[in-house]
Amino acid sequence: MNVKLKVLTAGVLFFIGGQVVMAQKKPKIDTAAKEKKIEEVVILGYSKTATKAKDVTASTTISSEVIENRPNVSFLNSLQGAAPGISVASFSGSPGSAKIDVIIRGLSSLNAATTPLYVIDGLSSNSTQFRNINPNDIESISVLKDAAATSIYGNRGANGVVIINTKQGKFNSGIKFSYSGTTGMSVYPKNKYEMANAKQALTLDNLVGYGLGSTMTPDEIANFTTNTDWNKYFFHPALTQQHDLGVSFGGEKVSVYTSLGYLNQGGLVPTTDFKRFTLRNNIRGKSANDRFSFNSQIAVGYSKRNQLDQEVNSGINANVIQNPLHGSLIGLPYLTPNQFNNGYDLFNAIGTSFSYGNNIYVLEDVLKRNSLPSWFTETSLLANIAASYKVTPALTLSNKAGIDYKSNDRVFARSPWSYLALAVQSSRPGEAFGGFERVSNDKDFTFNNVVSLNYSKLFNDKHNLDLGVYFEYMKAHYLFNQYQQNGLDPRTYVPGAGTGYVSTILNPVNGSISYAHTTSASKIDAGSLAAFATLDYDYAGKYGLSGVVRRDASYRFVNDLKWATFWSAAGRWNIDKEEFMNGSTFDLLKLRASYGTQGNQNLVDPVSGFNPIFLGSNLVRDLSTTAIGYNNVAGSFYTSQVANVILQWEEISQFNVGLDFRLLGRRLEGNVDYYIKKTNQLYNDVNSSAINGFYVYQGNNGGLKNQGIEGLLRYRFINKDDAKLSLFVNVAYNKNTITNLENPQITGSLINEVGGTAYQWNLYHYVGVNPDNGNLLFLDKDGNNTEAPTDADRIKTGKSYLPKYQGGFGLNAEYKGFFLDTLFSFQKDTWKYDNELAWIMDPGAIGDYNVSSQLLNAWSSTNTTSNVPSLFAANVALDGNSDRYLTDASFLRFKSFTVGYSIPSKKLANTPIKSFKIFVQGENMFVWTKWKGFDPEGFTTFPLGAYPNPRTISLGTNIEF
């Protein structure tokens, strides 16, 4: 049975044997025996399931094969390209990073959270990052997209739902051990910026008369020998190791799955890495008469990660002395590395002058171990307990309770010997000690309980009715505290040890207080309640109807808006079951349609990884604050927040029509979906009468629409016992349109206005170089060239960073134990401003930072046809508001492959070994893109100095015995 399952689970569809769920109706005719064991099951919300044929929803299930053995800390990284309609973009390759954007069916909000709801083992999670969940523990991931699937989650289901189920032991399976291990190597990706080498950089210095090269003769430049590649010097290939040990056990009435995992992922930036221990124990049991059943999933995780400050401090992305990811690219190649032993030497040498490329030495110091310690530890507990009792064969009462707890500790410091600490200290007379250490902790706790009563009965052999009523309770708590010690004694200071803290003194020079420490703490409570009912009706497997009504209450809202109602209705027609289809090639041909509503109560978009349930926790109440008052009266009271008592969730309504098909003797299968998803009551700037003391407040108004088509296709060319080959492809197209907005929102070069896509680029059009003077030429609003464009000349480009197309394709092949699986992912029609390119094409940077070698070809009186503006172009600064660096960041990525050998089970028949597999796995192997930078990925507008996703190749083995 296991073997059979494996055969059919290859790829993106998901089949579950008689374990978690089983179709209730036993086939009567024995010819269906083959299918009997492998009824294909779709996992839906609140542990509901449906057979593939009876499913009315637009959802895609991804099996464990897609996620297993990949060198990704979070399973989210492995979802890219794996299913249509779910866009995944990781915009940091820092090990254990939370910077992964997941968007299902387009951006459904401008300001509110857009992350999907994640449901783990049946309970909704508030989390948006999953670094402490071992991807190898995951059995399946379902992506729920249409209203039929998501309305059941009410005002948490607006952005789609991702359901994660973890592995379970199987009843009557005996005991089984498994081990899997992988070792991998990651390397830094390359860029196409054509940076100048040392001689070119010196030549450019000479041309502009600034920098080291300006004092050198052409001969001296030609004979210059130093040529440092700072990227290579700073960043190194890194090792990744993963070991997982699993035990599963199944008796007649009890089954257990236990796993222990260890992951150690090195970072390309030497001061970054990630280590994780995970332990999971999933138990199921049932009573002798099978009427009472029980299960629990308990997972604990502990991880520690070292990060650059930049990872959580976007304010320093463009900082040339604090962000090595940006600074290394523009490090001058004619400077020599490793000239300074420590921060003291460096400070004595350069003081606080960063001209002439001195910043690169500071970055050298930043990247020294223990210069700027920045680490997090995350302790997590995810535990669910569920019990159900069959009151009658048709009626089941269930309760499911769970907790999701995370505790994060952070240590962030500027060690007293680091250059940055010394530089700051030098500006504070009377202080003998520099540096600071910040220690913080946050705790995030969610309790969730769902009680449900389900009724399921088959009438007259044809009418199958399922009814359910549910009640859900959720409560969440957040605690945060932090202290910062200013002034560290290098004699005894050790990061995180609490040593070397200098006492507060009265500054002998200016009489102020020195080394004062700061403390802060905060606490937020959140919660929600929901009551809902579901109905599913099936007539002879031919027609089906399904509906949900949900009443939802959120702690965020008040009065009449505290409770909201959401609903959906859906139907299907299994055309293949009609008589006129007898004898057709279609094994499955199903038309389905759904319409329904959802809400988005997470009105404030959190930073990556933060739990959105805690944001906007008191927008409905007036708040005061204490500050200096009129005539400098201390401790006066001010109104700091005016209540928005009519605050509400964003309203989503979605129409979906889809077709599921399987034909040609099950060789070809797939589905196509068309949807219109509308958001109303967008949370954004709303006009207000002056009587409130403001003209604009954050409230609910405006709308947008996402409309698209998505499809999935798989064709099995060969499907024999020892040879298989199948190809799959999934594609999604989504068009985002703002349908209603009181006022256009213009933020720099981005505009949100009615009729356009969200975050549309609004820029001057860059024409090229004026051959007469080398200045930049732009197009004005009348279509004439101008050197001095104004705001009126901006053009709404219709382009946005949001990809219009995304998807994936690949193949799964197997021959006599050898196998090859590949996955390509792509995103198309996604436009970003290449901020890095803007830096390196700026002639003003010559002599201080390295630039592109293209500047050697700049316009000059003897090179008037160049497409690079003069190094002395007067209007060079204007290109920042033009489309000169607006770049198509579409990409096709060879996302992943696995090639290996699995010893056929026949050959293992007489050994204790049940299976054995060795493989080589590659991740992010190659990317085809017009983007010049390290990594085209990430839903960002002006990317600069981001941590690129690494290219990783690993060797692994799985053994079961």
Added chain:
Amino acid sequence: MKKIIKFIFPLLILLLSNISCNDAIDIVQDGEFSNDATFLSVSDMQKYLDGSVYSSVNISNEIKFTSVFTDEVGLGSANSGQDQTLHRFYLDVSDGYVSGIWISHYLLINRVNRLLQGATKVTPNPEVTGEVDKYNSILAQARALRAFAYIQLEAYFSTDMKDSTALGVILLDHVPTVAEKLPRAKNSDIFSLIEADLNFAESNLTSVLSYYYINKASIAAIKARYYLYRGDYTLAKQYANSAISLSGLTLTKATPIPSGNSSLSPGVYNGTSNPWHTSLNSTSSTNPYRKMWNDSSQGEVLFALARPTVGTWENIASLYTTNTTSATGSPLFDMGRNLFNILVSNSGDIRKYVFIDPSAKVDGNYLTSTSPKTTDVLVIDKYPGKGTTALRNDIKLFRLSEMYFILAECATKENDLPTAANYIKAVRDARNYLGPQTAPVYADATAAWTDILLERRLELCFEGHRYIDIKRLGTLAGQTNSIDRNEVDDIIKPLPLTIPNSDHRFTLPIPLDETLANPTIQQNPGY
């Protein structure tokens, strides 16, 4: 089966009701500084009064709008386009100052209403000495400020403040919700509220407070201005007199002046760093009139907004200049040439020095200059900075001179022209360092109105009066175009230098920012 259902549903209901579920949705965050926590005692009310209420009083928009729109300023040497369209009489619903005037006073009204709402939860303890008085005094100050806000709104936005049936502004007497939209009320409704507030303030203010706060004298001054604007001259006269007597102030004198300058010839102002002028205008000036403007003494100020040197308070002079009030401080607007010419022609008038910075460049040939904007830089020095804090000064809302002008108007209305002349003379005497002036002789009321309007133009310039004064007095003074600009006040010469006093632009439009949210509010004629 039925039995079981009978059994299971009550069980389920029991289960659900046993969980106290509302704790998940009725959450108020711990330690929230809520309205309830804000107003617990009388001293909390005082803290809110000092915080949100007094800090929201703001007339900068009126001051700037008035200067730019009328004849108080010309383009400054550093003006590269700032407010030039408004200066050229282009005024529509999108104007930022109009929007600012409208919202700044509603902000104050909103905050006063919040204080009044909070006060209903506080009961002063009669057994604590002075607590009831303090409670009442806080409310008195708040309501007087609310009345002041309404008077400003009425003056700028009512179609005719002398007609109590005319269209007024929005009446807001409660704390609104964010989406609330209200129509404009009749003047009489607004007047009722103003009068109720001022009468309450008058009879309940017991605290003795400095001129930085609402006190007995400033309440009388507010009333005097209010009744004057309404055309109720009897009450205006009564309250102007009581403001004078309650304040105990006298008109600030132009003497003593610095010594050693007797040869300084009025009218031949050459602007080359004159040591006498520099001394007069210096931070350590001993001239009483100058000291009032650099905030080193109260002078005749009845009520001023305190703008201490420390802290992040607004810098009033930045309405006119960028960095400093000097020729090199990048002035955006300087003194209108005609205003300057009148001041300079007045022999012994201290104001021609006090209102102009010694660094000013005065071009005698300004009419023929190719760039009077840069050759004729009449740097405004009415807000010279406070101590070493450049650009910042207290903002004077009411001064004694205004009360004299009100009395002069009342006397003119009573057709007692000699009395009116004497009030004007009193101000002119005080502003002249050479000695008492001859009393003007008015042939008729029109002549009196004309002279009052003129003296108000000189004395109250840059204090946000001129626009309302022209609207009120221009026609009475027999003028059709009271805005009196010099052609060098702009860089383009053939532009119109004035607009008729009957122009619709002498009532401001309801700003676009308001109509966007409140589309059914009635707009003023002409917009």
